[in-house]
Amino acid sequence: MSETRESQNQPVPPKKDRIVVIGINTILGELMIGHLEESSKIDEFWAIDLHAPKRRKFQKMHFLKMDLIEPAADAKLAEKLKEIGATIVVHSALKNNPTLNWVYAHELEVIGTLNIVSACKAANVRKVVFCSTTAVYGASPKNPNYISEAHPLDRHPHAHFVRDKVEAEKQVATLHEDAPQILLTILRFCLIVGPQSKNYFTELFRRRVVPTLLGYDPLMQFIHESDAEAALEKAVFEDYRGTFNIVGKGVIPLSYALREASKWGFPVAPFIAYPLMQILWNLQLAAVPGKLLDYFRFLWVADGEKAKEVMNFVPKLTSKDAFVEFAKVNRLQEYQWAQ
Amino acid sequence: MGTVKTTKTTNGHGPHLVTPKKAALGSDPFSRATRPTQSGDQKERHPKAASSINEASSSSPTPKRLLDQLAAELDSFYSDPSAYDRKKLESLTKEFLNEMKKVVHKLGSLDDHPKSIWKFIQKARSLLQSNEVDEYGCDRSFEMAIKPFFDFLFQKYWRVSVQGVENVPANGRTLLVSNHSGVLPYDAAMIKVAIYNEHPRRREVRFLVDDFVFHFPFLGIFMNRIGGVRACPENAERLLNQDELVSVFPEGIKGISKPFSERYRLQRFGRGGVVRLALKTKSPITPVAVVGAEEIHPLIYKSSILARPLGLPFIPVTPFFPWLGPLGMIPLPTKWTVVFGKPIPFDQYSSKDINDGILINRETERLREMIQEMVFGILKNRRSVFFG
Numbered sequence: 001m002s003e004t005r006e007s008q009n010q011p012v013p014p015k016k017d018r019i020v021v022i023g024i025n026t027i028l029g030e031l032m033i034g035h036l037e038e039s040s041k042i043d044e045f046w047a048i049d050l051h052a053p054k055r056r057k058f059q060k061m062h063f064l065k066m067d068l069i070e071p072a073a074d075a076k077l078a079e080k081l082k083e084i085g086a087t088i089v090v091h092s093a094l095k096n097n098p099t100l101n102w103v104y105a106h107e108l109e110v111i112g113t114l115n116i117v118s119a120c121k122a123a124n125v126r127k128v129v130f131c132s133t134t135a136v137y138g139a140s141p142k143n144p145n146y147i148s149e150a151h152p153l154d155r156h157p158h159a160h161f162v163r164d165k166v167e168a169e170k171q172v173a174t175l176h177e178d179a180p181q182i183l184l185t186i187l188r189f190c191l192i193v194g195p196q197s198k199n200y201f202t203e204l205f206r207r208r209v210v211p212t213l214l215g216y217d218p219l220m221q222f223i224h225e226s227d228a229e230a231a232l233e234k235a236v237f238e239d240y241r242g243t244f245n246i247v248g249k250g251v252i253p254l255s256y257a258l259r260e261a262s263k264w265g266f267p268v269a270p271f272i273a274y275p276l277m278q279i280l281w282n283l284q285l286a287a288v289p290g291k292l293l294d295y296f297r298f299l300w301v302a303d304g305e306k307a308k309e310v311m312n313f314v315p316k317l318t319s320k321d322a323f324v325e326f327a328k329v330n331r332l333q334e335y336q337w338a339q
Numbered sequence: 340m341g342t343v344k345t346t347k348t349t350n351g352h353g354p355h356l357v358t359p360k361k362a363a364l365g366s367d368p369f370s371r372a373t374r375p376t377q378s379g380d381q382k383e384r385h386p387k388a389a390s391s392i393n394e395a396s397s398s399s400p401t402p403k404r405l406l407d408q409l410a411a412e413l414d415s416f417y418s419d420p421s422a423y424d425r426k427k428l429e430s431l432t433k434e435f436l437n438e439m440k441k442v443v444h445k446l447g448s449l450d451d452h453p454k455s456i457w458k459f460i461q462k463a464r465s466l467l468q469s470n471e472v473d474e475y476g477c478d479r480s481f482e483m484a485i486k487p488f489f490d491f492l493f494q495k496y497w498r499v500s501v502q503g504v505e506n507v508p509a510n511g512r513t514l515l516v517s518n519h520s521g522v523l524p525y526d527a528a529m530i531k532v533a534i535y536n537e538h539p540r541r542r543e544v545r546f547l548v549d550d551f552v553f554h555f556p557f558l559g560i561f562m563n564r565i566g567g568v569r570a571c572p573e574n575a576e577r578l579l580n581q582d583e584l585v586s587v588f589p590e591g592i593k594g595i596s597k598p599f600s601e602r603y604r605l606q607r608f609g610r611g612g613v614v615r616l617a618l619k620t621k622s623p624i625t626p627v628a629v630v631g632a633e634e635i636h637p638l639i640y641k642s643s644i645l646a647r648p649l650g651l652p653f654i655p656v657t658p659f660f661p662w663l664g665p666l667g668m669i670p671l672p673t674k675w676t677v678v679f680g681k682p683i684p685f686d687q688y689s690s691k692d693i694n695d696g697i698l699i700n701r702e703t704e705r706l707r708e709m710i711q712e713m714v715f716g717i718l719k720n721r722r723s724v725f726f727g
């Protein structure tokens with residue numbers, strides 16, 4: 001159907017958008033395909049990843065197995081996108097967690113994004129939604145209390161995890177420069193918490209005793225999965241150009257969050273904590289590398305005003321409630337009978 | 340119906356499942372439910388419920404067992420709804436909900452040992468802190484919990500006399516610009532207390548805190564919880580746009596680290612950030628003069644080299660400080676005077692003027708001289724440092 005429309009050179013986009021989700025094993029990708037499956041607005045969608053989803057069966061989904069980092073992946077992807085007649089590409093193929101295999105993570109996030117960007121340019125899709133994170137602003141003592149979208153990204157990130165994400169953002173920014181006809185939406189999510197979510201933060205906080213930094217108690221910001229899903233839905237089904245911070249309402253200090261969840265903070269002096277965590281990380285005994293500890297020390301709270309004004313997106317849960325929800329579910333999961 | 344059946348099938352090995360996993364959480368949420376004395380109490384309180392349980396099983400009720408009973412009852416209810424006696428089901432449901440409430444209550448709190456020291460600590464903490472902060476990290480409960488100490492300083496120790504508090508607008512955005520002195524920023528606290536205690540509207544002051552304090556271990560947390568915000572243009576702008584009362588000390592570190600010989604001589608007002616901020620947000624500036632804070636820690640010498648490894652801007656040397664140890668950190672009981680001047684409006688300028696460096700510099704200098712005059716005016720009338 002879309003091919004005939006293309007041959008007629010009609011500038012009007014087809015009524016039903018053809019949505020392609022790239023990276024479905026990340027939390028945002030999972031939320032996206034889960035939502036698309038339930039949504040009545042579309043009849044089918046495409047998913048591209050290396051591994052098919054295992055948790056549930058999708059009726060509307062066409063799964064395409066593809067490695068984004070293999071040579072000439074961009075040409076292959078562009079061909080696929082043209083074949084599908086894709087109008088919307090949702091790029092959520094960024095790792096949730098830091099990994100020891102940072103070479104692969106770099107390939108996937110930076111080169112993979114490069115490939116996706118060039119494929120989108122070649123296939124001339126209508127819209128690209130890129131799921132990023134507010135971690136790209138960097139945790140620094142120089143940050144203002146609320147970081148706006150115009151704030152420059154972290155210039156010298158220590159951690160590979162953040163560095164790759166910043167570079168991926170730069171790749172996506174070239175799409176905006178080279179192909180302004182493509183509607184580009186960048187969503188920067190803060191820490192996503194919820195029953196499904198698995199990221200470095202939730203992994204750390206699933207434990208009973210959580211290491212914290214002695215003398216520091218930063219304000220943290222969380223968004224619940226359901227709110228993240230709502231934001232994604234808005235970005236996909238409505239058209240908003242630009243970058244948006246998708247964050248929960250309000251902030252909560254780390255120690256208060258721990259108390260709400262009845263967990264114990266174990267304060268460690270920063271000068272010990274950084275090398276210690278790095279060693280534990282290298283031995284795969286800790287969920288967070290030492291280099292990421294800045295995110296538990298300084299402010300990196302983003303301002304969600306723009307999303308509220310432009311996208312009309314208002315999260316249902318506050319940061320505190322989101323965290324409490326996460327903690328509750330986490331505790332319930334520990335009981336056999338509650339599953 | 341399907342779920343009910345599955346629970347019924349697990350009923351066979353019910354007794355094994357009733358003993359809950361203890362290792363998972365380190366606490367036993369069912370401990371209260373399985374305690375024999377409590378179940379006895381329940382029997383007395385809910386005779387109807389207790390009798391129904393006795394019919395189903397003789398052992399003490401646990402959520403799991405109750406669930407199984409409920410499943411059985413529901414099955415019989417579904418098989419013949421018209422002939423079923425509802426009371427039994429109702430009492431069972433009530434009982435189950437009670438149990439669930441207990442479990443949820445347990446899940447929500449850590450205290451499985453009611454007399455443990457942790458519970459005491461938690462209670463003590465809950466007196467001091469709430470479980471929520473506002474969007475800048477200020478905890479009102481904490482603020483109120485420590486306020487008596489600052490009230491003591493304000494009323495008894497430094498006997499602060501406040502003049503012209505009516506010059507602080509009752510509502511709307513305002514910048515309070517003050518001179519800074521006294522090694523530790525007690526003057527910020529006193530301005531906050533002065534406005535809270537004496538202003539008819541009891542306005543809350545947000546004070547901007549210098550970077551080194553804000554990121555100093557513990558001190559930074561403390562400052563944040565009592566309403567301090569890191570001093571940077573973005574934060575100040577955001578606060579003023581929310582019509583807050585913002586207190587700033589443009590002298591910064593230079594102000595609190597000036598030696599005793601230079602007391603009450605105002606230092607350079609930064610690079611004019613305050614005036615630029617006032618122009619940008621069109622907020623009036625209320626000049627504030629604080630007298631008495633200079634003498635609380637008479638600074639004879641400051642060492643920057645020793646301070647560097649500690650992350651401090653300087654280490655003060657006063658007649659008391661390093662020599663008397665912690666006792667030397669007690670400030671002297673001088674008599675303080677805080678004077679609020681008439682607000683200076685800044686809404687006559689247009690947005691173009693923000694880039695006019697000369698104008699900003701001129702206004703900044705005018706502001707500085709104004710506060711300097713106010714300080715000298717108070718000093719002229721002061722006869723004694725300690726008695727005013």
